[in-house]
Amino acid sequence: MRPAAxxxxxxxxxxxxxxxxxxxxxxxxxxxxxxDGRTPRDRHPSPPGRPxxxxxxxxxxxxxxxxxxxxxxxxxxxxxxxxxxxAYVGPLLSPWDHRTHDFLNFLSGPSxxxxxxxxxxxxxxxxxxxxxxxxxxxxxxxxxxxxTFLSAVVGAFAGYFGxxxxxxxxxxxxxxxxxxxxxxxxxxxxxxxxxxxxxxxVLLAAFSxxxxxxxxxxxxLTLKEREYVKAARYMGVPGPVIVFxxxxxxxASLLIIDAVIQAGAAVIxxxxxxxxxxxxxxxxxxxxxxxxxxxxxxxxxxxxxxxPAGCLVLIGVSLAFVGDGLRDALDxxxxxxxxxxxxxxxxxxxxxRRR
Amino acid sequence: MGRYLLRRxxxxxxxxxxxxxxxxxxxxxxxxxxxxxxxxxxxxPEAAVTRTLDDVNMNPDTPVTTRFARWAGDVVHGDLGRxxxxxxxxxxxxxxxxVSTRLLLLATFAGSALGVAVGAYGAIRQYRFFDRFSTLxxxxxxxxxxxxxxxxxxxxxxxxxxxxxxxxxxxxxxAQYAGRWDPAALVNRAQHMxxxxxxxxxxxxxxxxxxxxxxxLDVLGADFLRTARAKGLRRRTALLRHGLRTAVLxxxxxxxxxxxxxxxxxxFVEKTFGWHGMGELLVDSVAGQDVNAVAAVGVFTxxxxxxAGLLSDLLxxxxxxxxxxR
Numbered sequence: 267m268r269p270a271a272x273x274x275x276x277x278x279x280x281x282x283x284x285x286x287x288x289x290x291x292x293x294x295x296x297x298x299x300x301x302d303g304r305t306p307r308d309r310h311p312s313p314p315g316r317p318x319x320x321x322x323x324x325x326x327x328x329x330x331x332x333x334x335x336x337x338x339x340x341x342x343x344x345x346x347x348x349x350x351x352x353a354y355v356g357p358l359l360s361p362w363d364h365r366t367h368d369f370l371n372f373l374s375g376p377s378x379x380x381x382x383x384x385x386x387x388x389x390x391x392x393x394x395x396x397x398x399x400x401x402x403x404x405x406x407x408x409x410x411x412x413x414t415f416l417s418a419v420v421g422a423f424a425g426y427f428g429x430x431x432x433x434x435x436x437x438x439x440x441x442x443x444x445x446x447x448x449x450x451x452x453x454x455x456x457x458x459x460x461x462x463x464x465x466x467x468v469l470l471a472a473f474s475x476x477x478x479x480x481x482x483x484x485x486x487l488t489l490k491e492r493e494y495v496k497a498a499r500y501m502g503v504p505g506p507v508i509v510f511x512x513x514x515x516x517x518a519s520l521l522i523i524d525a526v527i528q529a530g531a532a533v534i535x536x537x538x539x540x541x542x543x544x545x546x547x548x549x550x551x552x553x554x555x556x557x558x559x560x561x562x563x564x565x566x567x568x569x570x571x572x573x574p575a576g577c578l579v580l581i582g583v584s585l586a587f588v589g590d591g592l593r594d595a596l597d598x599x600x601x602x603x604x605x606x607x608x609x610x611x612x613x614x615x616x617x618x619r620r621r
Numbered sequence: 622m623g624r625y626l627l628r629r630x631x632x633x634x635x636x637x638x639x640x641x642x643x644x645x646x647x648x649x650x651x652x653x654x655x656x657x658x659x660x661x662x663x664x665x666p667e668a669a670v671t672r673t674l675d676d677v678n679m680n681p682d683t684p685v686t687t688r689f690a691r692w693a694g695d696v697v698h699g700d701l702g703r704x705x706x707x708x709x710x711x712x713x714x715x716x717x718x719x720v721s722t723r724l725l726l727l728a729t730f731a732g733s734a735l736g737v738a739v740g741a742y743g744a745i746r747q748y749r750f751f752d753r754f755s756t757l758x759x760x761x762x763x764x765x766x767x768x769x770x771x772x773x774x775x776x777x778x779x780x781x782x783x784x785x786x787x788x789x790x791x792x793x794x795x796a797q798y799a800g801r802w803d804p805a806a807l808v809n810r811a812q813h814m815x816x817x818x819x820x821x822x823x824x825x826x827x828x829x830x831x832x833x834x835x836x837x838l839d840v841l842g843a844d845f846l847r848t849a850r851a852k853g854l855r856r857r858t859a860l861l862r863h864g865l866r867t868a869v870l871x872x873x874x875x876x877x878x879x880x881x882x883x884x885x886x887x888x889f890v891e892k893t894f895g896w897h898g899m900g901e902l903l904v905d906s907v908a909g910q911d912v913n914a915v916a917a918v919g920v921f922t923x924x925x926x927x928x929a930g931l932l933s934d935l936l937x938x939x940x941x942x943x944x945x946x947r
Contacts, residue, residue, distance in 0.1 A: 444640040446922040448888070450647060452907045453915055457651045534766045538889065541768055542904050557769070564772050565779040565790070575769045582764025 332595035339591020345584035349577070353399040362390035364397040364551060375569060382573045385560055395574045398553040401546060402581060405467055405536050410529030412471035414478065414521050421482025422509045426490055436483070439476045447473040448535075452544040463550050470532055470539075478524050485517050492516075519596035523589055530585035537578055553578045629934075633927040637920070641696070644919030645689055645912070652910045654679040654705055677703045679912050692916065701920070702913040710917050713902070720793060721884055721898035724891070728818040729880045732825030737872065739826055740833025741865050744841060755830060762827035771820045771893035778816055789813045791895040817894040821887065825879070832875055837868040870941050874933040881929035882922075 323331065333339050360381065362368070367388040368380070376383045382391040424435035451469055458465040489495060490513070498508050514521070533553075539545035540554025541561075548555070556574040564571035658670045674680035678691050695702055701710040743752040762770065778788040789795075789812045798806040840846065841864065849859040888900035899921070906914030 440636060441640055441643070444636050444923045444926050445644060446903075446919060449903055449907070449915065449918055449922065450644065452904070453644070453648050453651050455907075456653070530764070534764075537766050538768065541766070541889075542892070542908070544907065554766075557772075561768075561772055565776055568776050571772055571776065575765075575773070578769065579761065579765050583761055586760055586764055 329595045333591050336591040336594060338587045339595070342584040342587025342591065345580060346588060349399065349580060349584065350403065352577075353396055353403055356396045357393055360390065360392050362393045364389065364393040365549075366390070366393075375567075383567070383569045385570060386563060391556075391570065391573055394551060394556055395553070395577055398551045398556045398574060399577050399581075401463065401550060401552040402533050402536060402554070402578065405463065405470070405546075405552065406529040406533035406581065406585070408464075408467045409471045409474065409532035409536075410525040410527075412467065413475040413528050413532070414525040416471060417475035417478035417524070418482055418514055418517075418521055419509075420475070421479040422486045422513050423506075424479075425483040425486025426509050426513060427505060432483075435479075439479050442473065442476050448539070451539060452542070455539070455544040459547055463546050463552075466536075466546060470535060474528060474531065474535070478528070481520070481524075482517065485520065486513055489513050489516055519592075523593045523596065526585055526589035526592060530582050530589065533578070533581050533585070553581075626931075629931070633931065637923045637927055640923040641916065641920040642689070642693070644923075645692060645916040646685060648912045648915040648919070649685040649688055652907070652912050652915065653681055654910045654912060655681055656910050657705055673707075677705060677707060677913065679705065688912075692913070696920065701917040704914050705909060705911045710913060713914075714899075714917065714921070717897060717899045717902055718884070720896055721887060721891070721900065723793070724814070724817055724896055724898060725821070725880075725883050725887060727814075728821035729825065729883055731818075732822040733829060733876050733880065735822065736826040736829025737833045737865075737869060740830035740835075741837045741868065743830065744834045744837035744868075745860060747838065752834075756834070759827035759831055762823055763831070767820065767824055767889035768893050770823055771817070771890055774816050774820055775893070787812065788815055790816060793896050813894075817887075817890045817896065820890050820893075821883075828879070829872065829876065832872050833868065836871045837864065840864050840868040843867075870937070873936055873940060877933035877936060878926075878929045881925050881932065884925060 333343075357364070362380065368384055368390065369388055371380060371384045372386060372388050374380060374384050380390050380392065382395060384390055385394065420435050420439070424432045424439075451473055454469060455466075458469060486509075495508060495512050498512055499505075503511075536545055536552060537554030537557065540552050541558040543558070546552040546555055553574050557571065557578070560567075560570035560574075654674060655670065658665050658673070671680060671682075675683070678688055680688075692702060699711075701714065703709055704713065739755050743755045746752050775790050778790055782788055789809075791813075793813055794806065794810050795813075798809045845867075846859060846864050849863045850856065854862075884899060887898065888903050890896070891898045891900040892904055899918070902914060903918050905911075906918060
């Protein structure tokens with residue numbers, strides 16, 4: 267006795283309620299639509315007048331839907347898009363270039379001609395800030411991606427292979443954590459001076475992956491014991507392939523969230539280093555250098571500070587909101603999301619009581 | 622417990638040594654102390670510069686391993702060496718640690734206490750106005766680099782001052798009060814202290830309140846809290862004595878690490894407000910191509926990281942009856 271197929275058994279992978287094992291041969295796959303060309307939507311049409319209901323949303327779809335429900339997260343994403351637009355389209359709207367000095371306007375306030383005012387040397391602050399915004403955004407996102415990749419590879423290899431690989435890599439992580447990252451990057455900055463900002467990205471990423479690396483290692487230790495990893499190992503799949511094909515994809519949500527958070531941290535770190543002259547070097551401009559160049563005059567000419575600093579804060583806030591929203595959407599079991607759901611339930615109960 | 626601690630200490634010491642040596646090599650290879658003496662007018666004689674550099678063990682032409690051997694020998698005997706201008710780094714450290722301590726002691730304790738309070742209160746009043754406001758505000762503060770907070774406060778203070786000098790924005794005290802501790806000098810110091818301390822407190826409250834809110838939310842749903850209420854404790858007593866006490870525990874390591882590490886680098890605050898503490902040395906040593914000073918900062922920071930680790934382990938064990946290593 268076989269049900270109509272399509273995963274209506276007692277639990278996934280088991281299609282019979284009778285206690286007898288399902289018929290030999292190719293077992294029906296649970297959770298998949300039957301092969302008669304009808305989708306669940308055809309079999310359970312939505313009532314007329316209602317939008318069609320999606321019975322089997324994909325994981326991406328589900329995540330996107332949860333993300334969209336989160337108001338702060340969508341606001342953060344919109345803000346991020348706006349910032350990118352401002353950074354790359356904004357400069358086209360103004361006649362001023364970030365390198366052109368206006369010798370008739372030194373330290374003039376925001377006006378119709380110079381929207382955000384000018385600096386001490388007559389540079390247009392609007393053009394300068396947006397140029398810095400471009401660089402800060404790119405640096406932040408690149409560092410986020412690179413450092414997350416580093417932590418994923420190091421953590422997963424240490425966790426999966428164990429033994430000496432683990433000991434050496436964990437030792438390296440401990441050592442890098444003890445060394446003051448800010449000091450080391452600052453010390454190394456003279457060496458990479460003149461080789462442009464991409465090298466700076468590598469430097470920044472090299473000193474910001476360690477904590478996530480530890481997390482990835484401990485997650486790997488549990489994933490290693492899962493059946494699918496064991497199966498792959500007994501089939502003779504080489505270790506590195508298992509790491510990249512079976513272990514890392516299964517902590518994708520952790521890595522995605524971390525990349526976003528790291529990007530935010532990198533933007534702040536970059537601006538801090540650039541503030542002291544250890545970061546982005548001229549002729550490149552970042553938000554940190556713009557703020558640093560004008561910080562002496564900030565008290566008397568506040569717009570010199572508020573426009574670039576405002577952009578910096580907006581990047582940080584938008585990335586934080588997006589990261590938070592992604593965490594809740596990808597990882598509904600995490601503490602924050604659960605607390606949120608619990609709170610919602612509690613509030614509903616309270617409101618019920620009040621009525 | 623004693624043997625466990627000793628083993629842990631030994632491991633820590635090895636790490637400190639390796640980290641400090643690495644920092645020295647990086648600084649020794651990357652920085653160029655000779656640059657400090659170039660482009661002087663009138664130009665300094667080559668031989669004199671070389672002699673000065675040799676004196677302080679920073680001649681880039683000496684192999685870095687030789688320099689390292691001499692430096693390491695001194696450090697083992699408790700001498701951090703001399704700066705490029707020839708001053709003893711030990712004395713400099715003593716002075717700077719004093720400055721940093723005066724700046725940080727009050728601010729860190731106020732910041733921690735306030736952060737825990739704000740976070741816990743936010744959790745209790747979840748989704749009410751205070752919670753929403755503090756969450757959003759801490760998001761914004763955490764999205765700012767510390768120097769942005771500092772400079773913004775500075776601009777605000779300048780506007781508030783309105784031409785007077787009530788809130789001072791630069792230095793630890795005015796020149797005429799140097800070395801004095803009478804009431805007038807104390808008032809002057811307080812005027813200088815207000816802004817940097819406020820900056821530190823704002824940043825710390827934002828950070829700690831986020832963590833504290835999360836741990837407190839976890840505790841609020843716990844059975845033991847319901848039990849405490851059921852046996853007749855008032856809500857406030859139950860929340861404070863059973864809730865908050867448990868919820869603070871997971872935040873303790875974070876607090877300890879941050880407080881201890883602040884001493885190595887309230888860099889941004891010290892640079893923004895012109896205090897001559899440890900954080901300032903970190904930036905100035907690199908900018909001044911001073912290898913010994915950089916290495917000394919490296920040693921100091923590594924020691925602090927490990928001290929913080931040890932301290933937080935000890936404190937955790939003392940506070941949490943479940944952790945007892947035999």
